[in-house]
Amino acid sequence: MKQKRTFSFSDVKSLIARHNEIENKLEELKLTEQKYNDKIKKTTGLYSASEVLKILKDIPIEEVNRDKKGIRVKALRENGFTNYADIFTASKYQIASVRGISEDGAYRIKKIVSEAADTAAKTTKLKLSADNRTADTTNIVMAVTQYQRASKLSNEAILLFEQNNIELKSALEEVRSATGFFKWLFTSSDKKQRVIKSYK
Numbered sequence: 232m233k234q235k236r237t238f239s240f241s242d243v244k245s246l247i248a249r250h251n252e253i254e255n256k257l258e259e260l261k262l263t264e265q266k267y268n269d270k271i272k273k274t275t276g277l278y279s280a281s282e283v284l285k286i287l288k289d290i291p292i293e294e295v296n297r298d299k300k301g302i303r304v305k306a307l308r309e310n311g312f313t314n315y316a317d318i319f320t321a322s323k324y325q326i327a328s329v330r331g332i333s334e335d336g337a338y339r340i341k342k343i344v345s346e347a348a349d350t351a352a353k354t355t356k357l358k359l360s361a362d363n364r365t366a367d368t369t370n371i372v373m374a375v376t377q378y379q380r381a382s383k384l385s386n387e388a389i390l391l392f393e394q395n396n397i398e399l400k401s402a403l404e405e406v407r408s409a410t411g412f413f414k415w416l417f418t419s420s421d422k423k424q425r426v427i428k429s430y431k
Contacts, residue, residue, distance in 0.1 A: 257392055260385040267378035274374045278367040279355050286351040287315035287344070295343050302340060303331040318344040 292312050296302040310329045312318055318326065318340055327337035359368050 264381045264385045267381050270374040271378055274370045282355045283348050283351045284316050287319050290315040295340050306331040315344045319348055
């Protein structure tokens with residue numbers, strides 16, 4: 232027995248649009264997951280940088296001349312460069328502007344401090360403690376939590392969608408011939424029956 236079409240062409244268009252909307256939302260979920268992953272990297276990077284600066288602040292400027300390279304440490308100190316952190320955050324030009332420090336000397340000083348910063352960065356560990364909360368560690372914990380939630384939601388949604396997607400796509404392809412009057416008019420009666428069945 233032939234079934235009659237109980238839906239309008241606009242119903243089919245709405246159904247296809249809804250499917251496309253769901254696919255777009257899934258893509259947004261994937262992007263959100265990536266966004267939070269990037270946020271974790273950024274916040275841990277900021278934490279690491281602040282920890283490195285703390286370490287560098289504890290290294291007096293005199294250490295740049297430990298190997299007796301002829302660096303005028305007194306001139307640096309008199310111009311406000313009292314520790315490695317001061318040098319690390321300054322440009323080569325700022326250092327070279329100190330009387331008695333050449334551009335080559337500024338380059339050597341920056342290199343010494345940069346190497347110390349690299350070593351400090353390698354030894355910096357993330358310390359999370361309920362007793363010693365900081366803005367940086369709180370941001371990291373929040374970023375990880377947001378990522379975990381987004382990842383779980385994204386994975387569940389994708390799994391659910393993919394379980395039915397092959398069958399759904401096939402049905403949507405079938406009903407595309409019911410998106411307009413003339414398409415429907417020139418559709419064979421067998422195909423019309425398949426479309427009606429697929430729409431249900």
